[in-house]
Amino acid sequence: MIKDLITPQNANVFVGKLGDILEKAIDKPLGYAINWGRIWSLWPVHIETACCSVEFGAASSPRYDVERFGIIEAFGSLRQCDLVVVQGTITRKMAPRLRLVYDQMPEPKYVIAMGACAITGGLYFDSYNVLPGIDGVIPVDVYVPGCPPRPETLIQGCMLLQEKIKRMKARKFV
Amino acid sequence: MSSDSDKETIEKKPEESKPAETKTPEKPAVAKPAEEKPAASKPAPAKEEPELPAFEKGIADKIIEKFGEKTTISFVKPDRVGIKVGRDDIHDVAEFARDTLNYDHVDSVAGVDYPTDKEIEVVYHLSSYTDPTLSRQVLELATRAQREEDPIPGNDATKLPSLRDIFYSVEFHEREVFEMLGVYFEGHPDNRRLLLPEDWADLPPLRKDFRNKGR
Amino acid sequence: MSSPTLPPGLAIQKADERIMTLNVGPQHPGSGHMRIIVQIDGDYIVACDPDPGYVHRGEEKMAEYRNYTLNVPHLERPVIHDSCNILYPYVLAAEELLGLEIPERAKYIRVIASELNRCIYTQYWLAIYGIFLGHSTMFMWPAGDRELLIDLMEKMTGARVTHSYFIPGGIRNDLPANFEDVCLRQVNYFEKRIKEYADVFYNNPILISRTENTGVLTRENAIKLGTTGSVLRASGVDYDVRKKEPYDVYDELDFETNVMKSGDSYARSRIPWLDMMESCRIIRDALQKMPKSGSVRVKLKPNPKGEIGSVYKRIESGRGALGCYIVSDKKVEPYRVKLSVPSFRNLIALPHLLIGEKLGNMPSVYWSLNYWPVEADR
Numbered sequence: 188m189i190k191d192l193i194t195p196q197n198a199n200v201f202v203g204k205l206g207d208i209l210e211k212a213i214d215k216p217l218g219y220a221i222n223w224g225r226i227w228s229l230w231p232v233h234i235e236t237a238c239c240s241v242e243f244g245a246a247s248s249p250r251y252d253v254e255r256f257g258i259i260e261a262f263g264s265l266r267q268c269d270l271v272v273v274q275g276t277i278t279r280k281m282a283p284r285l286r287l288v289y290d291q292m293p294e295p296k297y298v299i300a301m302g303a304c305a306i307t308g309g310l311y312f313d314s315y316n317v318l319p320g321i322d323g324v325i326p327v328d329v330y331v332p333g334c335p336p337r338p339e340t341l342i343q344g345c346m347l348l349q350e351k352i353k354r355m356k357a358r359k360f361v
Numbered sequence: 362m363s364s365d366s367d368k369e370t371i372e373k374k375p376e377e378s379k380p381a382e383t384k385t386p387e388k389p390a391v392a393k394p395a396e397e398k399p400a401a402s403k404p405a406p407a408k409e410e411p412e413l414p415a416f417e418k419g420i421a422d423k424i425i426e427k428f429g430e431k432t433t434i435s436f437v438k439p440d441r442v443g444i445k446v447g448r449d450d451i452h453d454v455a456e457f458a459r460d461t462l463n464y465d466h467v468d469s470v471a472g473v474d475y476p477t478d479k480e481i482e483v484v485y486h487l488s489s490y491t492d493p494t495l496s497r498q499v500l501e502l503a504t505r506a507q508r509e510e511d512p513i514p515g516n517d518a519t520k521l522p523s524l525r526d527i528f529y530s531v532e533f534h535e536r537e538v539f540e541m542l543g544v545y546f547e548g549h550p551d552n553r554r555l556l557l558p559e560d561w562a563d564l565p566p567l568r569k570d571f572r573n574k575g576r
Numbered sequence: 577m578s579s580p581t582l583p584p585g586l587a588i589q590k591a592d593e594r595i596m597t598l599n600v601g602p603q604h605p606g607s608g609h610m611r612i613i614v615q616i617d618g619d620y621i622v623a624c625d626p627d628p629g630y631v632h633r634g635e636e637k638m639a640e641y642r643n644y645t646l647n648v649p650h651l652e653r654p655v656i657h658d659s660c661n662i663l664y665p666y667v668l669a670a671e672e673l674l675g676l677e678i679p680e681r682a683k684y685i686r687v688i689a690s691e692l693n694r695c696i697y698t699q700y701w702l703a704i705y706g707i708f709l710g711h712s713t714m715f716m717w718p719a720g721d722r723e724l725l726i727d728l729m730e731k732m733t734g735a736r737v738t739h740s741y742f743i744p745g746g747i748r749n750d751l752p753a754n755f756e757d758v759c760l761r762q763v764n765y766f767e768k769r770i771k772e773y774a775d776v777f778y779n780n781p782i783l784i785s786r787t788e789n790t791g792v793l794t795r796e797n798a799i800k801l802g803t804t805g806s807v808l809r810a811s812g813v814d815y816d817v818r819k820k821e822p823y824d825v826y827d828e829l830d831f832e833t834n835v836m837k838s839g840d841s842y843a844r845s846r847i848p849w850l851d852m853m854e855s856c857r858i859i860r861d862a863l864q865k866m867p868k869s870g871s872v873r874v875k876l877k878p879n880p881k882g883e884i885g886s887v888y889k890r891i892e893s894g895r896g897a898l899g900c901y902i903v904s905d906k907k908v909e910p911y912r913v914k915l916s917v918p919s920f921r922n923l924i925a926l927p928h929l930l931i932g933e934k935l936g937n938m939p940s941v942y943w944s945l946n947y948w949p950v951e952a953d954r
Contacts, residue, residue, distance in 0.1 A: 234603040237631050238656045238950050241700060241737060248703075248719030263605040280558040281602065281630045288603050310650050313573045313641065314634040315566050316557070335656060337736055440821065441888060466802035468890070469916030471901045486888055486899065486916070490799050490813050496820040499888055530802025533924050541636075556629035556953055566637055567912075573634070576641050 218356060225295070226349040227257035230268040234288055237275030239302040239335040246338035253338070258345045270297050270348075271325070275335065276304035276311060277318045289325045297352065299344055300327045303334040310334060417442050420462060420500065427457055435503065443501040451504040452522045455485070459527055463492040464500055467524070470534035472542040474569045480505040481542050481568075483521060485531070506544050514543035514565060515552065523549035541567040595622060598935075602630050606708060606939040609949035612926070616935050624930040626923055632953040639913035643879055644670045647913065649740050654917070654951040656737045658697035660689045661893035662951070663742045665900035666913070668823060669889040670744040673882035673904045676874050682746035683824040684866035688759070689732060689741055690891075691855040691862075695766070696725050696737075697894035698848040701946065705845060706777070708939040709786060714777050721769050724762050731755065744880075746873035756863050767856040770849065778846060787841035791929035791941035794839055801925050804918045805896020806851070806946050810836050810843035817892040828865060831858045841937075844944035848894070879908045895919055895946045919952035 193201055209217065235243075246253045247260050254260065262268055265288055277285055289296065300321055303309030308319035321327065328351060331344035414437065421434045421442050431450045435443035446454045458464045464487040473482045485502040489495035509517045523546035524531050535546045536555040543565040546552060554561070564571040598614050601607025609631050615623040635654065639647045651666055652659035664686070671678060699722035706714025726736055731752055733739035741748050777783055793803070798811035808815055816833040818826045834850040836843035882904030890899045896918030903912040922945045929941050 232603065233605045235609045237609065237633075238653055240609070241657045244700065244703065245719065245723070247715075248723065249716050250720060250723045261605070265603060276631060276633055278558070278630060278632055279561075280632065284602050284630070310653065311633050311638070313575050314638055315563075315571070315573055316632050316634050335737065436885070443886075465799050468802070468897065468921075469888075469899050469901060469914060471912070471914035471916075473903055473912045484886075484901065486901065490808070490815050496815065499890070501886075501888065528802070529800050530921070530924060533920060537920075556632040558629070566634060571637075573637060573641060 222353055222355060225269070226352045229258050229270045229297070229345070229348070231258065231261045231270045231272045232265045232268040232288060232292070233261040233263050234265075234271065234285070235274050236277055236281055236285065237302070237304060239275035239305070242335040242338055242341065243272060243274050243301065246341045248338075251338040251342065253342055253345065256342060256345055257349065258342075265292050268292055269295060270299065272299045272301050272341075273305045273321050273325075273327075275302045276309070277321050277324065278316045279318065280316070282318055282321075282324050285321070286324050295355075297328045297348055298325055299329045299331060299341075299348060301331045301333075301336055301341060301344070303332060306330050306332060413437055414439050416494075417498070420498065423462065424454065424457070427461075428454060435501075440497045441499050441501065443503065445503050445505075448504050448506060448521055451502065452524065452527070454502060455487075455524050455527045458487055458500060458502070462500070463495060464489045465491050465528075466530045467528045467534065468499065470531055470538055472538040472544060472567060474508070474542060474567060475505075476508065476569045478505075479508045481508045481519060481544055482506075483538060483542075483544060485524065485528075487528070509543075512543040512565065512568070514539065515545045517543075517545075519543050520545045520547055522547050525549050541565055543568065594618070600938065606942070608947075609953075612930075612938070612942065614930065614935065614938065619934050619936070621930045621933050621935055621938065624927040626926050628920075628923065628949055628952050630953065631950045635954045636913055636915065640909055640911070643908045644674060644744050644882065644910065645876065645880075647910070648743055649738070651913075651915070652738060652740060654915070654954055655697065655893075655948055657700050658693050658894045658948075659737065659739050660686075660693040660741055661697070661891065662898060662915070662917075663740075664690060664823075664891040664893070665889040665898050666902070666915070667742045667744055668891070669887040669900045669902045670882070670910075672887045672889070673885070673902060673910075674744055674876075674880045675883065676745050676876075678746045678874055679871045680825075681867045681870040682872040684862050685747050685751060685872060686742060686824055687826065687829065687862050688859055688866075689729070689739070689747070691858045692725050692729055692732075693739075694894040695852050695855050696722055696729065698852050699725070701848065701894070701943075701948075702773075702777075702845075705940075705943050708943045709783065711777065711780075711783065714773075717769075717773065717776065721766060724766055728759055728762050731758065743873070745876050746871075748873070750872045756866075760860065760863060763856050763859050767853060770852055773849060778849065784842060786937070787845060787940050787944070788838075790841045790937045791844075791933060791944065792838070792840045793844075793925060793929060795837075797928065798839065798925075801928065803896070803922050803925050805892070805894075805922070806847040807844055807922050807925060807944075808896065809834060810847045811839035812837040815897075817890050817897045821890060823889070823891055825862070825865075829858050829861045831861070841940050841944040844946070845940075848946065881906055881908055882910060893918060895948065895951070896922065915954055917951045917954065919947045919949070920954075922947055923952055 300306050305321050308317055311317040329344045329348045331340055333340050417437050421437050424432055424444055433445040435445050468486040468488045471484045482503055482505050487500040506521045507518045509519055521544055535549055538544050539552055540554050540557050594617050595615050601611040611627040613625040614621050652663050655662045699718040703715045703718040730736055733741040793811050795812045798808050814835045819833055831854045834847050884906050886903040888901045890897050898918055899916035901914040902910050905911040
């Protein structure tokens with residue numbers, strides 16, 4: 188009888204319903220498992236915006252080795268990425284591009300604002316071409332202060348993000 | 362040591378440029394040297410003759426000899442020679458500097474805005490790789506364009522002849538000066554925007570009447 | 577191949593269905609902070625239009641609102657991993673305008689800091705060059721060895737990359753105790769270490785086949801385009817500002833400049849590496865000749881005012897000749913500060929090198945120009 192109900196046309200609906208049921212039934216343990224998977228494979232997009240990218244590069248270097256903490260090296264294709272590390276100043280020319288990159292990324296996606304310029308405009312508070320912080324362009328999860336932040340600070344910011352993801356609700360897991 | 366001579370020429374400039382404007386607003390520097398040239402070339406070395414470096418003086422004299430009243434020496438310092446040229450003659454002087462004086466490239470092109478003089482100065486720093494005697498030298502060619510109160514970059518009187526056909530290396534520098542100060546370079550093949558955002562509609566930012574926010 | 581008579585940029589006359597336009601960047605592993613618009617015919621680049629300006633922060637305008645000392649921190653931001661060198665011409669020019677004569681010891685310490693910073697810069701550049709060529713070991717080695725020198729600089733200045741160490745009037749603080757010994761040891765180890773790069777990178781047949789005879793810049797074109805630094809010296813022009821127009825104490829130090837004749841990507845990638853060895857030599861020499869004690873800074877008056885006039889100073893940075901032009905009008909703030917940066921000067925060579933090249937060679941040619949987009953945009 189159930190066999191008759193499921194046709195190729197409404198199969199998607201049934202799968203979706205099944206997902207809802209699963210989410211309600213085993214929300215906590217399944218969500219935990221999914222979040223656990225997410226926090227150890229954060230792929231940052233390869234988008235450099237300013238001078239903080241030097242310290243971002245240093246964080247991948249053998250001494251700091253951010254890969255130990257589940258942040259994998261910057262990656263070219265943004266369709267496979269789930270983390271934007273905004274590496275410094277966002278200028279008026281870069282802001283639309285940053286938004287475009289963010290919009291093209293699949294959910295779930297997280298943003299780390301690295302450096303004083305990305306948080307408030309920093310040293311360039313009175314410059315004509317620099318945005319006062321990136322909050323107006325994309326939503327930010329973690330702020331990493333410093334000018335530029337040391338690689339340790341960036342790693343701490345990444346770990347804070349992992350803490351945050353751990354407590355997030357893994358809603359869109361189906 | 363050369364500060365005295367600098368002070369002289371720069372302080373002279375406003376009072377000199379005023380009569381020049383009344384005569385010919387288009388080419389102020391041509392009218393200027395007519396009065397200044399004997400003052401600048403003869404008494405200045407007499408004052409500080411032991412201090413003026415000979416080689417640099419030679420370069421400056423060669424230019425003065427060739428172009429006479431059209432150019433003015435603004436300073437002669439160790440390794441640095443500053444020449445002021447009117448906008449109509451900058452092309453010829455640059456060609457002379459390349460062909461006869463062996464300067465072969467441009468280090469930088471800087472635009473400076475002088476709102477009180479109603480002029481925008483464009484300074485070319487010429488230098489040479491091929492001539493070993495010139496390897497320490499930088500020749501500053503300064504020329505001035507008319508400044509508009511309400512600039513429409515590219516469509517107003519703020520224009521200068523481009524030096525790109527003489528020094529190929531000025532290409533990006535002149536594009537930068539165009540967007541930063543609104544000086545249009547006639548004869549430049551590619552006067553597009555370079556650094557500023559595509560939708561920049563404000564004044565050119567390095568003009569003095571453009572103020573940064575909160576300043 | 578390509579000649580400077582070709583009009584730059586989008587030079588295609590008629591629309592051609594064979595031609596495809598590609599945007600490389602600003603989000604691209606092979607572009608950095610800029611966009612390169614290339615038009616390709618099959619695999620060959622037929623037109624190239626660099627589009628910088630994504631990090632244009634208006635440094636030159638900001639410098640008009642700050643006094644000579646306050647300008648130091650933000651003017652080093654364009655190249656934070658070469659921050660001593662980008663401040664150098666500004667500081668020299670400001671000193672001439674303010675009429676300061678700096679102590680002998682400060683000059684030597686400046687040279688040491690500048691050479692250490694050149695190594696730090698070049699190591700980072702080399703690491704990224706490794707990434708661009710898909711050579712991960714070449715990212716790990718320089719990025720790791722660079723930390724040794726960063727430790728030294730941190731000991732010296734207190735900051736990892738943004739040192740703000742050079743100020744008008746000298747340097748900010750004296751060397752810490754026992755610095756000379758530590759520096760000598762680190763530099764000796766560093767020199768031994770970079771020599772090993774030849775085995776893994778410079779003698780690597782894959783690297784040689786990818787970079788040799790790609791993006792050849794002839795001597796005439798290098799001069800005509802006004803390129804500078806390693807790009808110029810790779811094309812056979814022996815021009816180094818440290819030699820030709822020695823500033824501070826470079827005329828007393830013993831070093832040589834490296835020149836290669838081929839002008840291809842390989843030569844351009846090899847010259848900075850050879851320069852690092854010369855830097856080690858300079859540091860050792862300077863440590864030996866440095867006065868062991870003495871003041872390192874001239875006390876500045878509060879809000880010093882520059883003499884009326886203009887100064888243009890040049891130095892040799894990690895990328896090439898770096899000029900700073902300051903116009904002063906007897907005010908606390910400079911009237912105009914213009915940085916003539918080597919990246920911006922080398923950028924003009926990019927279209928000429930890329931036209932006629934395969935698209936796959938673009939990263940190696942582009943990064944061999946020793947280009948740092950943040951500096952070019954200022």
